[in-house]
Amino acid sequence: SGVKAHFADGSAARGDLLVGADGIHSVIRKGIFPQVRLRYSGYTAWRGVVAGPGFDLINRTSESWGRGARFGIVPIGGNRVYWFATANLPSGLRRSPAEHKADLLRRFRGWHAPVEDIIAATLEEKILYNDIFDFPPIPRWSAGRVTLLGDAAHPTTPNMGQGACQAIESSLALARALKEENSLPAALERYERERRERTAWITNTSWRLGKVAQLENPVLCGVRDGVMRMTPDSVMKGQIVKAAGYEV
Incomplete structure (x- = not known):
């Protein structure tokens, strides 16, 4: 047995x-x-943790919705924040870390502060990228x-x-x-x-x-x-x- x-x-x-x-x-x-x-959700996600000047003033968790895109900010102590972003994209895209960061900066240009600053301050090799799946x-x-x-x-x-x-x-x-x-x-x-x-x-x-x-x-x-x-x-x-x- x-x-x-x-x-x-x-x-x-x-x-x-x-x-x-x-x-x-x-x-x-x-x-x-x-x-x-x-089953693929239809959107992908990027995530990162970054420290930067002024980030210690972020004292609340937020998630902002746009058209086919979202950006979330979570303070985790000191001057560090955890952040995530989503966008409607086909699954399986292959890009370099530099291309991912450039795409993020383009997609979230003009969003409220400190979204662009957070992306810009994150090292490209520290950005995680995952297509979002589940199954029923x-x-x-x-x-x-x-x-x-x-x-x-x-x-x-x-x-x-x-x-x-x-x-x-x-x-x-x-x-x-x-x-x-x-x-x-x-x-x-x-x-x-x-x-x-x-x-x-x-x-x-x-x-x-x-x-x-x-x-x-x-x-x-x-x-x-x-x-x-x-x-x-x-x-x-x-x-x-x-x-x-x-x-x-």
Whole structure:
């Protein structure tokens, strides 16, 4: 009995359960659910951390929406900020670090301060670039003595900041089920039962939010922005609490 994992270096390990927590491109998932296909969101993202004069005066997190583009700023202490940017682009573009930075400076020229300063101050080789993928919620995460966790099971676009959070929640749920249930099948069934609905809500809500945030049509953007201004703070806070205020 048990399950045996074989690794690329030729080694192997045997255990009672194999947990595939190997990311959105999971090798484990491809082995047990080969039919799952990634879906491209339609936009790509750049990220970076930078220090600069005056950045210590940034004291609030913000995300600014434009037409087919967004820019987020998160102060992380001292004079450093974490930043991210998105733009509607085909997937798989191959560019040098210098080309990425030049594209960012062009796309965000004229945006409010300190967007351009943040991009300009970031070393081109320190800018991370990723196409944004997920896949729709799947009905099962487990097969026999193998189960999935985190992005391998329930990846989400980053619009709600919940990717790592959901992996942590699922880790706790799986550990608790394994400790408290009398059999492995019962533990895995409980783990999935407790986690599927919530992770599906996160994935689907984040996908829809991204589609709205990345609108390009000027008329639709105007409607979107008007609705956002009219939406009561209580509604916004309610969605944040539902996502981030969850008790596992």
